[in-house]
Amino acid sequence: MLQQTVGRMAGRMMAVMLALCCVAGAARAAAAPQIMTTIGGERPLRLQNLDIDGSVSGGMALTRVRMVFFNPNQRALEGRLQFPLLPGQRITAFALDVEGQLRPAVPVEKAKGRQIVEQLERRRVDPALLEQTQGNNFQLRVYPIAAQGTRTVELTYAEPLEREGANWAYRLPLAYGEVARGLNLRLQLNGADAAPQASGTLAELAFARRAGGYEAQIVKEHVSLDGTLKLLLPASAAPRSFVQQFDGATYFMAEVPLPPLPPAASRGARVLPKVVGLLWDSSGSGANRANAAELVELERYFKALGNGEVRLRWDRSYPKDFFYQPPPKGGVANEPSDGMPPPPPPRPLAHPVPMPAPIMAPSWQREKVIVAGSRVAQGDLAYGALAPAGPAGPAAESAVVAATNVLQRAESKSSTPGTGEIGVSLQKWRADAPYIARLQAAGTDRLYAIYLDERPSYTNSSAFFLDVADLLFERGQRELALRVLSNLAEMDLENRQVLRILGYRLMQAGAPELAIGVFEKVRELAEEEPQSFRDLGLAHAAADHPQQAVDQLYEVVLRPWDQRFAEIELIALAEMNAIVANAPRKAALDTSRIDPRLLKNMPLDLRAVLSWDADNSDMDLWVTDPNGERCFYGKRFSYQGGRMSLDFTGGYGPEEFSLRHAKPGKYRIEANFYGSTQQLVAAATTLQLRLSSGFGSGAAQDKLITLRLKGRGETVLVGEFEVKPK
Template identity: 25%
Template sequence: MKNPIALLLLILSFQFSFAQIPIIETPLKGGDYQVSNNVVLQKLSYDVKITGNISTTIATMVFRNNTSRIMEGRLTFPLPEGVSVSGYALDINGKLRNAVPVEKAKAKEVFESIEKRNVDPGILEKVEGNNFRTRIYPINPNSERTVQITYNQILKKVENNLQYYLPLDYTSAIPNFNLKTSVFEKINTPKLEEKPDGSFDFVKNGNVWVAEISKSNYKTTGNLKINLPQNENESSVLMQKASGNNFYFLANVPVNSISKAKKMPETLGIIWDNSLSGLQRDHAKEFELLDEYFKAAKNITVQLAFINNEFEERKTFKINNGNWQELKTYLNNVNYDGGTDFSQLKNLNVDEYLLFSDGLSSFGDFNFNFNKPVYTIVSSPKANFSQLKFISLKSGGELLNIHQNHPNQEVRKLLFQNLKFLGIKDNHNLAEVYPKLPQNAEDNLVITGISDTDETSVNLLFGYGNTPVVEKMIFLNSKESTTKDWDISKFWAQKKISELELFEDVNKEEINNLGKQFGIATNNTSLIVMENVQDYARYEILPPAELRKEYDVMMKSGADLRDKRMTDLMKQAENMTENLKKWWNTEFKNEKKYPQPKSKIILNDSVRTQNIEEMVVYSSDADYSSSPPPPPSVDRVTENESRAELQEVVVQGYTRSESRRQTASASRTVSSEITMSRPNANVLNVMEGKIGGVNVSIAKGKITTIDVKSDQEYMKSFEKLNTAESIYAEYLIQRKNYLQTPSYYLDISKILFQAKDKKLGLKVLSSVADLDIENEELYKLLYYKLKEQNINDKQVWISKKILDWRPMDPQSYRDYALALEDDGKPQEALDYLYQILTKSYTQELANRDDGIEETIIMELNSLISRNKGKLNLSKINPKLIADLPVNIRVVLNWNKDNTDIDLWVTDPNGEKCMYSHKQTAIGGRLSDDFTGGFGPEQFLLKKAIKGKYKIETNFFGENQVSISGPTAILAEIYINYATGKQERKLVVFQKQKKSKEGNGDGVLIGEFEF
């Protein structure tokens, strides 16, 4: 019997830009979601240190869980261009513990493995763009957790000042707020252009200027913006001693840049990203930039195109004497909808392009060559700077960051040919100097590198185009500029990583090595904290300094503490193949059923009477050489009844021990007694054929799928609408109330698909991809619906993204393989399916997914049997190959971890195949019960009998609530599977409000009729 997890695991999704209180989503009664104060930001402290042109910011956040449930927190936040997290700490036993760098995929796998043991882990990873996510577990009921994040930043020059900026415009009061800012070795007083309130001001303390504030229930009235006067002709250099005779250096070089007026284009292409994420851009700043541009351009022709999940050329505008009001009005009335697919970009017949976007291509990869310069414009804090820089660099344009810089300043890149830094003259004392790529000097330049001497010079080359015309020299002298208080190596590593990430595919290994060596979160490296030293030893992760001694002792002791990874999946697959062959070769007979009297069931010394015929637990490894008796369905014990792990069941003189499957393998240990069934005349007439020499029965039947209708309130607004245009118009009206609700997009896309408008349906559906960054639950939901609609190229792309994010899950390989199969690539599909059986898994994740090989074996052999002679089988274990065609196959998949959903199939005799009754009299067979993870669960029946079969799902335990909304299900329903006459139908839906967990009532999703 199943035992539901007592405490709901609530995933808190924070969208946090160091400028707003985190938004936390919690469930309402019935499954809706709302912003809640159940978990609050109890304390926020900033410690800011500035010297020269660099700064280090340490943000310490204390979150309080005011609920009675254990929660996992997810905090997502963007950082400025070129900035990365270089420090992360989590409180362990009341003390902050620093994180250590680990490969991204391994860090996520280790985190989730430890989490399943209810031990305290924390992880920080870089997600797409310059966005970062930390996951914290657990946040215990009525308790607090502390997170500390550190990042280093090179200050930007604004007019004659270096400027430090920290956004503090919070929408709600903070119970405890602290801010301390220290500026080192400045002769002039730092100027506060903006400050949190009137009491915040600088005071000289030795050679340090200090400003601080400490408030309770504090609502800030302004941001923090500090201007530091700069000597226009004086370079500032910082150096840090490294191993050997090496020094890291960082130099701020003022450049008196003389700009040349650029020839203005006659035709301009504006590509406006009007995907759903476009709503988050600062359009006021974008319009300000265009206003300044057209004032200078005066007379120009503009071709406007939109990019969302498709590319649309819209309209041509004539700008006369700088008047662009018609274009501005048009852009002000844009509808933002759909995902972002940069693979759809096309060339226009223009001289230059302006691309307004956040660069986050959520629905396709950029794989396009522009034929003219592209200037990319960023106005959003959440942006993929690397992607946009790459587009500009490759096309000959530039990146304009109007989120961090004023549009009046950035517009100069469109109007003038600016002096560029081209590199340095050869100097054998210098190595790894960055930037290596040409870039605008922009009145000041930051150079960083490694010197193998304590004193040398650096000759910098500047020019227009690729020809040097200006040379400037700076001097490195460790006696004058060495600092012990600042880790210049991290600034150097961050600068190098930022440039390498422009060409990430070829630089992945080097980025990974830099991230691990310097403790910086990158696209390939995450930062992880674990509770005890045994876990560092188990997963062979070098711990922070305070645990190093104990770790070394453990590793030297020779004790086998390493993770005992699951590597024998192939052996299990071989055994499963033999088991399936035995089952397939068993001749099951149908027998007529008669009513049975009531029987007594003894549970924990108490007597309960139920109307049952038999209760037998069947092992998936049992010898099915003869047919079992036909017990009917047995409902689960309700939550308020006994949850004992071992219960004695007395049925018709037989005793069966049934224990809840604590691990996936436990259910296999129960033996079963099998008796022969009587033959019955009610046998289906079938066509007999052969596949590979095996006799195959091809039944004449049909599949009827049930439309699981959404019971959301907004559906009432669409009941009487019968055209795609009216549905879409109403969708846009209603959307403002459901902007962050994935179910809304799923439900409305379904209506549009049913209205036969695939284009609008896909646009609405693809919006799900823009709701969050690197969210596998949302992408699985997308994958399910794309598969249902036979949009094969996109289901391949979406499933590959999930695989990239979660290579530790066998389901990721399976989903990608099945997408490849749908897309007509059976060999690739076979190769990825087979990888599932050759990989290794942590013990926790192996336990979660134990039994998945039964589903994989069926799919491997189906691919092979339907592509005879077309596949290379040289790498496939021959012991796994078997022809196993069946009349009925049903597979249930879902999109969330820590979730228990059941598949029920009831045959024409009324016998229900389910988790507690996995073998039916006519040969129905159910795979292992997945009580956590993503499934899948599979039902097989070799020979169907005449009559109707009912397919149901039961939401036994949805133990995770997140931004992705209710759990989504994909049901794959087949007749004549793995034969030449195979038919498939798919059902996709999300859990409805009226569906209650573990209530014994299934949701009808389909029927077979033979």
């Protein structure tokens, strides 16, 4: 009966998937994916040459991988290299070719490394950033890869080898796909007494005796690589020591074999339990796992178990603690698929070292990254930390003075808006992607099934998941819509732009508690951007957490920001005061740390705020009043008192239109894609518009909409305010 149950379970759980990593007993995976990707290129980047040097000394190994990538397109592109490592492998060095020579990188704190790279990119300097994302996966950003040109990347990683019986096991991942010109692989086994046993990819390697060990080399032209090369090296039964000189320091390692464990028979066989709990993670992140191999392992275990009870939990909402900690009251539900139980948390890494380490030295912590740039003096990399928030310091005082001036100008006008009833309507927005017609034609009961059928073709498209979620919300399928949105959390790990899209759409869906956890992750990733604090503050406000909202928005008011975020503190100040003025008395807000000069509410009849997800992009907010007068970046003040905030040309926004007294009539709200200087060409930019009537008063009403603009010059009508006469 148990075997029948397992058979039914296997039938329900089986899906066609690609294996991303090696699992014991797995069938041979499909063709290896492209490791260097880009967006917007007509043809994919090609791996032109692959040069691998491996050195094994006792139970330690050091591997250097040099890759030459070719851009066959007619324009320069940014490339993103996804470089997964096996458990225990640690990056110790990274170099990038700059003006024809490999330039070694230096390790810096992860957040600061990304800030440095983005600042250099805005200055048109060509840096590279290697960072660890989640688990043991590394991502490398390289710009530019010139049209019809090449870039060379060199990575070095070290690892302690695992024992398999009397042998050390060395594994070399080779899932590089097509290598256009050729492969050059060299392996050196220091101190080896016998040739190793080779299996897997390139197992035809022939090892020859050399002084102090064994060596092998293989050269191939136009080769397709996949899988892993495995070497079993006889371990020495006697103690050994190894010494290495590196950067003026001497490192040593001693290996002392331990006596073998007693035979399993003498220890006694482990008694298998008769009740087994099986948690099956059916989220979308499991779609690339070796599902068939997992079922084989389960079948083996159940056969050994014999008769017993299996309690299966098909879990679609297991909290992914390896991605981010969900808020206390819940987290984003994960997308169903045939997956596998969650992995254990990653093992902590060794202590950091100031420079790329040799084979015997430890690697830096997970929070470190390595940055390489061109024409950059060492001083450029000494990037200072953000100043602590607080009233002390010239930057904070300057912000207070500027904000006070705005408040005084507002006080000089009539104190309370007085208008008739205000209606807010949103223009229905619909994408024109190929899958839309099929999804729209499906009945409500079939919509989710059609989505699952289309999903494999759009797993890397945030637009696809947003469009499907919109349709599900329209059909009243809220839980399914939230589940579909959760795919964005795992699309591109640690991509703050994608996470912002997810947070904005959760806010639009009336799920601020879920958005809080997402925006907390964004703040962790991008503390140098004021939008990270503002978005989190507004999410707390929507979730009725006024104290947390005020605290986050006040950070925007006082912290020193890059000049490209000019006057964002004024927008956050207005939002903070609106929350303070309308917080329920029982909330007992603590505003003692706020400069009293800044505590002044500024109610408005109409307010429109535009934000977007793309850095280095310029979106514009247009508002046309009943007189036909358009307020925008080129005409920031209207005849009847409308005001447009400063033009945001460097990414994210917000841009704000405010009107204290609105005359009767209709006000058209439009969004325009002015331009972009992004180096990574994106398919579309996602915008969020918040339209508010009665802002800052107890009768305030907000409506949010998320939409996308595809290219420069595109303009869309977002919605309208209709002000009725008294």
